Amino acid sequence: QVQLQESGPGLVKPSQTLSLTCTVSGAAIGSGGHYWNWIRQHPGKGLEWIGYIYSSGNTYYNPSLKSRLTMSVDTSNNHFSLTLTSVTPADTAVYFCARDGGYCGSTSCHYFDYWGRGTLVTVSS
Amino acid sequence: DIVMTQSPDSLAVSLGERAIINCKSSQSLLYSSNNKNYLAWYQQKPGQPPNLLIYWASTRQSGVPDRISGSGSGTNFTLTITSLQAEDAAIYYCQQYYTASLLTFGGGTKVEIK
Numbered sequence: 001q002v003q004l005q006e007s008g009p010g011l012v013k014p015s016q017t018l019s020l021t022c023t024v025s026g027a028a029i030g031s032g033g034h035y036w037n038w039i040r041q042h043p044g045k046g047l048e049w050i051g052y053i054y055s056s057g058n059t060y061y062n063p064s065l066k067s068r069l070t071m072s073v074d075t076s077n078n079h080f081s082l083t084l085t086s087v088t089p090a091d092t093a094v095y096f097c098a099r100d101g102g103y104c105g106s107t108s109c110h111y112f113d114y115w116g117r118g119t120l121v122t123v124s125s
Numbered sequence: 126d127i128v129m130t131q132s133p134d135s136l137a138v139s140l141g142e143r144a145i146i147n148c149k150s151s152q153s154l155l156y157s158s159n160n161k162n163y164l165a166w167y168q169q170k171p172g173q174p175p176n177l178l179i180y181w182a183s184t185r186q187s188g189v190p191d192r193i194s195g196s197g198s199g200t201n202f203t204l205t206i207t208s209l210q211a212e213d214a215a216i217y218y219c220q221q222y223y224t225a226s227l228l229t230f231g232g233g234t235k236v237e238i239k
Binding site for chain 2: 046047096098100101108110113115116117
């Protein structure tokens with residue numbers, strides 16, 4: 001059973017950096033075949049894809065966040081991370097990590113089959 | 126960006142009745158080389174992460190009851206829940222993965238029990 005667990009501070013001050021880690025169990029990030037995603041949900045709102053990373057370190061970021069966003073992967077410890085700089089209250093959200101279908105034969109299938117439970121990050125002074 | 130628009134925003138359905146949720150994309154999600162529609166559906170209950178229900182527009186994820194089905198092609202898609210059960214009360218989201226560099230979701234449809 002694949003499980004994902006987000007961790008990180010629940011409160012970040014404006015202009016500071018938000019850092020989260022997603023620890024994966026039941027699947028090896030380094031074995032490839034899947035992309036590892038961050039998705040957020042503003043309070044009471046819909047879902048916003050933040051970006052994904054592959055085991056090789058290749059990344060795709062949402063253009064709206066790209067200038068502030070860095071994702072990294074640690075295959076030895078089976079986790080991946082998100083860093084978002086210069087946060088504002090608009091970055092207050094529940095942050096989810098999720099695995100996507102990755103490669104499905106000759107195509108990619110970026111739908112999300114396993115999710116973490118999410119962690120609420122509040123940006124406030 | 127591919128914009129996903131869901132309708133209605135919410136609906137109330139009696140137990141045992143049918144719920145229909147619509148999702149429209151701003152451009153076609155049908156990839157001609159493999160004839161697949163790059164669309165997924167999720168169910169989210171309060172305090173929980175979304176749960177994958179449907180992918181490729183109509184393929185049911187393992188464990189999803191067959192009263193939940195997806196249909197449609199191109200730019201217009203539908204999620205149908207027949208014989209609504211109490212546990213189906215949730216918010217439902219569609220998601221396109223046609224553009225792998227920018228994955229986008231619909232705004233969500235809240236299904237309540239009447």
